[in-house]
Amino acid sequence: MDTYLETERLALRHFTADDADLLIELDSDPAVMRYLSGGTPTAPELIRERYLPNILGQYEKWGGNLGLFAAHKKDDGAFIGWFILRPEPEGPLDEVELGYRLRRAAWGKGYATEGSRALLDKAFRQLGVRMVWAETMAVNHGSRNIMKKLEMTLADTIPTPPDMEMIEGSQHGGVRYEITKEQWEQQ
Numbered sequence: 001m002d003t004y005l006e007t008e009r010l011a012l013r014h015f016t017a018d019d020a021d022l023l024i025e026l027d028s029d030p031a032v033m034r035y036l037s038g039g040t041p042t043a044p045e046l047i048r049e050r051y052l053p054n055i056l057g058q059y060e061k062w063g064g065n066l067g068l069f070a071a072h073k074k075d076d077g078a079f080i081g082w083f084i085l086r087p088e089p090e091g092p093l094d095e096v097e098l099g100y101r102l103r104r105a106a107w108g109k110g111y112a113t114e115g116s117r118a119l120l121d122k123a124f125r126q127l128g129v130r131m132v133w134a135e136t137m138a139v140n141h142g143s144r145n146i147m148k149k150l151e152m153t154l155a156d157t158i159p160t161p162p163d164m165e166m167i168e169g170s171q172h173g174g175v176r177y178e179i180t181k182e183q184w185e186q187q
């Protein structure tokens with residue numbers, strides 16, 4: 001396996017053109033998609049024709065250092081989901097977004113926090129990143145708890161995008177958390 005990053009329990013790797021089924025299965029669970037689409041699965045053809053080619057294209061664009069990474073348990077190799085560490089499409093390379101989407105079977109075991117912590121460390125120590133941000137719906141307490149555990153700071157509230165207005169809790173808007181290299185090094 002081409003390993004991008006290892007933690008105590010997880011190995012993160014680059015996705016390949018053969019991984020569409022993993023992404024389709026992940027996005028087929030309404031619980032996983034609850035705060036992303038209101039529970040609607042992502043259409044398989046969208047994943048095959050648009051999302052996966054985009055993921056692979058971003059490795060080329062950013063030299064494999066930034067993008068979306070598949071996470072597997074080291075003990076049995078099971079795919080548990082993915083993490084994002086990536087800039088805005090046309091944004092500066094030293095400001096990157098952190099994100100995560102895990103299979104339901106992997107929730108509540110600290111994996112999202114463990115993977116995120118290692119990604120922040122790599123971003124600040126090796127990749128020249130100055131600031132990491134993360135956004136989620138205000139009511140997505142699972143996601144917000146990870147940001148808090150990472151000691152990210154609530155930086156802003158954000159309006160719900162029009163395409164997410166049908167999601168339960170969208171009237172409460174979204175939140176943006178940030179952490180700088182300096183803040184990370186002080187921890």
Ligand SMILES: CC(C)(COP(=O)(O)OP(=O)(O)OC[C@H]1O[C@@H](n2cnc3c(N)ncnc32)[C@H](O)[C@@H]1OP(=O)(O)O)[C@@H](O)C(=O)NCCC(=O)NCCS
Pocket residue numbers: 031032033035036081099100101102103106107108109110111112113114135136137140141142143145146149
């Ligand atoms: C959000 C998500 C990544 C959490 O993953 P996870 O591996 O369960 O997170 P962790 O185990 O690292 O939990 C971090 C903290 O949040 C808490 N937490 C996790 N899920 C929670 C929930 N639904 N409600 C409240 N707290 C929650 C955990 O208890 C833990 O705190 P603790 O260590 O003090 O107990 C996972 O539920 C997921 O993939 N959800 C679907 C996709 C999604 O919403 N992604 C975020 C979009 S912005």
